[in-house]
Amino acid sequence: MRFSLDPEIIDFAASIDSLLAKSDMPSVIRAWSAGDTGPGTTVWGRVAETGAAALLIDEDAGGAGATAVEAVVALEVMGRYAVPGPVTESVMVAPRIAAALNATAPDTAGELAGGAFASVAVPGVSPFAPDAHVAAHLWIADDDKVFTGEAGEARRSVDRARTVTTPTRGDQVGAASTVDLVNHGALGTAAQLMGLGRAMLDMSVDYATQRSQYGKVIGQYQALKHQLAEVAIALEMARPLLWAGALAVAENPDDPAAAVRDVSAARVAVADAAYLSARTALQIHGAIGYTLEHDLGLLLTKTRALQTAWGTQSYHRGRVLDSLESAR
Template sequence: MRFALDESHEDFASSIDALLTKSDMPAVIRAWNTGDTAAGTAVWQRLADTGVNGLLVPEEHDGLGADAVDLVVALEQLGRHAVPGPVVETVAVAPLLLAAVAPDRLGALAGGSLATVAFAPHAPYAVDTGVADLVLHVADGTVSVGTVGRVRESVDRSRRLSEVSPSETLGTTDTAAAFDVGVLASAAQLQGLGRTLLDTTVEYAQQRKQFGKAIGSFQAIKHHCAEVAVGLEMARPLLHGAAIAVRDGLPTASRDVSAAKVACGDAAYRAARTALQVHGAIGYTQEYDLSLWITKVRALVTAWGTPDVHRARVVDALEKAEIAGVAS
C-alpha cells in the first residue's frame, strides 16, 4: 500500500495553505469567538470557491466527487490554520448523509452553505448552529433536520455546542460510513493542528534566549520537540492508510480510522503540552495566538468519539480478526 501523496495532492494542499495564510486566521478566529462571524464566513466562501466544501459532493450536484485521501489533504490544512466553524460536519459528514437521504440539498453545500450535525451517541452536540444553513440530527440510522436547543460552551471559544432534537425526518440509511468519515476528518484536523504547534514551538525556541543562549540549543528542549515530531510523523501513515481504507471500502476501514484518530489525537495533544511547556504561561493566555491552537486540540481530542471509544473499537476489531483467523 502506497501512503505518499502525489503532486496533485501537494498542489491542492499548497493552494489551501496560501489562501488561509493570506486570511489572517488569528484575527478571524478572535472575531468568531466574540460572535462576529463575518470574516470567518468569508473565508468559508473562499474555501468553497476552491472546491473544499464540495470535495465529497458528487459532480452531478456541482461538487468535485473527490475521495477520502483528498479529504484528508484538505482537512489537515484547515487544521493547520485552526479554521473555525463546523469543519468536519460541512466538508465530510453532511455530504455523505445528504447523498443518501436528500441529494437535492447537496448543491447548496458545494456552493458554500455550512452544515452541522448532531450524531448520537459519540457526537451528540452540533457545532456552531448559529452559522449553519442546515442542522442535521442523526440517531439509529434516521437522518432528520434538527431543531436547536440549549447552547453549551467549549474549552475552544470558537466552538459553540448545541443540543439538537429531530424535527423533519429526511430518511433512514446506514450511517456508519458517515461516522467513520467524520472520525477520519477529525483526525486530519488534529494532525494539522499538531504540525502548527510544533512549528511554532521550534521557531520560538530558536528565538527565546536564556543565559545568553537560545533555549532551542538546550538538550531538554530538543528532546521534547523531537518526541513531538516523531509522534506526528508516526501518526501520518496511519491517517493516510485510513483514508485509503475508506476510499477503497476495505473491511478494516472502521478500525483504521479509529487508530488514526487515537494516534493523531495523542500526537497533537503532546504537541500542545510541549508548546505550553516551552512557551511558559504566556502560551495559554488569550492574547497569544498559540492559545487558539492549544484549546482547539483539547476540544477535538474528544470530538467524534473519545480516545477510549476509539481504542475500544481497535481492540474489538483485532480480537474479531484473531477469532476469525483461529476459526479458519
C-alpha cells in the same frame, strides 16, 4: 507499500494554504470568538471556491467526486490554521447525508458544494452539534436514520471560537449508515488535529530559536531538543495511520465496517500526537502561550476541544479492539 500523493493533490493543498496564510486567521478566529462570524464565513466562502467543500459531493450534483484522501489533505491544511466553524461536519459528514437525501432533497448537495455550513450530531458518539448557529443544515444521525435537528441552548466549548448544542430530534428525512458517518467524522477530526499538531510544533521550534534564558537561546538545551523531537516523531508515526484510514474509507464506500479499525486507529494516534504537541508547546512558551493575546492559545484550545469530537479516545480504542477480536 509506498504511498505518495499525486502532484495535483499537493498543488490543491498548497492553494488552500496560500489562501489561508493571507487571511489573518488569528484575527478571524478572535472575531468568531467575540460573536462576529462574518470574517470567518467570508474565509469559508473562499475556501469553498477552491473546491474543498465539494470534494465528497458527487460530480452529477456539482461536486468533485473525490475521495477521503483528498478530503484529509484539505482538512489538515484547515486544521493548521484552526479554521472556525463546523468544518469536518461540512466537508466530510454532510456530503454523505446529502447523497442519502438525493431523492427527497436534491438541492442539498449543491448547497454544500457552494459553501453552506452543516452541523451533525450522533447520540452516544458525538452528541453535541458544533456551531449550529451558522449551519444551513442541522441533522441528527442515529441507528442508520437521519433526522432534522433543532438547535437547543448554545454553550461555549473550551475553544472560545466554538459553540456546541444538543439538538432536538425532528422528522426523519432519510437513512444513512451511522458507522459510515462516524468514520468520516472521526477521520476528518484526525486530519484537523494533524494540522494543529504540526502548527504547534512549528510555532514551538520558532519560539525556541528566539527566546533566551540565562544568556543562552533555549533551543540549544538538549532536554528541550528531545521534547521537540518526540513531538515530531509522534506526528510522523501517526501520519501513515491517517493515510491508512483515508484509504480504508475510500476503498470501502459500501462497507463502512471494513474501515472501522483503520479509521479509529488513526483517530487515536493523531489525537495523542496532537495533545503531546500542545503540552510541549505550552511548556516551551510558558504561561504566555495560554493567554488570549498569544496565537498559540487559539491552537491549544481547539486541540483540546477536538480531542472528544466524533468519539473519545476510549471509544475509538474500543472500536479497534472489537475489530481485532472479530477478525480473530
